[in-house]
Amino acid sequence: MAAKTQVSLEDYLGTSFQPDCDYLDGELVERNVGQRRHSKVQRTLLSLFHRPTATVPLYAFPELRLKLATRRYRVADLVAFAGQEPAEEIPSSPPLVAIEILSPDDRFREIHEKLADYRAWGVPHVWFVDPYERKIYVYGDRGLTEVPALEIPEHGLQIPAAKVFT
Helix, strand or coil, rough: CCEECCCCHHHHHHCCCCCCCCCCCCCECCCCCCCHHHHHHEEEEEHHEEEEEEEECEEEHHHHHHHEECCCEEEEEEEECCCCCCCCCCCCCCCCCEEEEHHHHHHHHHHHHHHHHHHHCCCEEEEEECCCCEEEEEECEEEEECCCCCEEHHHHHHEEHHHHHH
């Protein structure tokens, strides 16, 4: 179970956590750390975003702190920005894609809340990957929908499930 601790925003921003934590309205929320399958999927997806032939470059970052609101920070398993890298150390503008990868200790309610936060913040593509069941999902207006491939049509990117779980 994830531990929760009250801290000031200044303490959160001035502290390095291993692993990094989410900060939700004054509450420090511990994130579940992935195991081998989680890390392997994260590495695979990171490499698939590096496409030198893309017309618009995509910049992918693992474990990046994101400022969703003044007192709401999330650390995504993987995000990708289109066009140029974010200038801020802690980006305050939504990425093109936010990806969460299931860890063994994750709880559905917490994952769902995190995905909903990304969507409400304005992330156009919110994805969820389950490396244990080898399934991929998009998160949209109707919640999670299992898909055969993760797609960003406006950038010509399609990642079939088979490539995610190689």
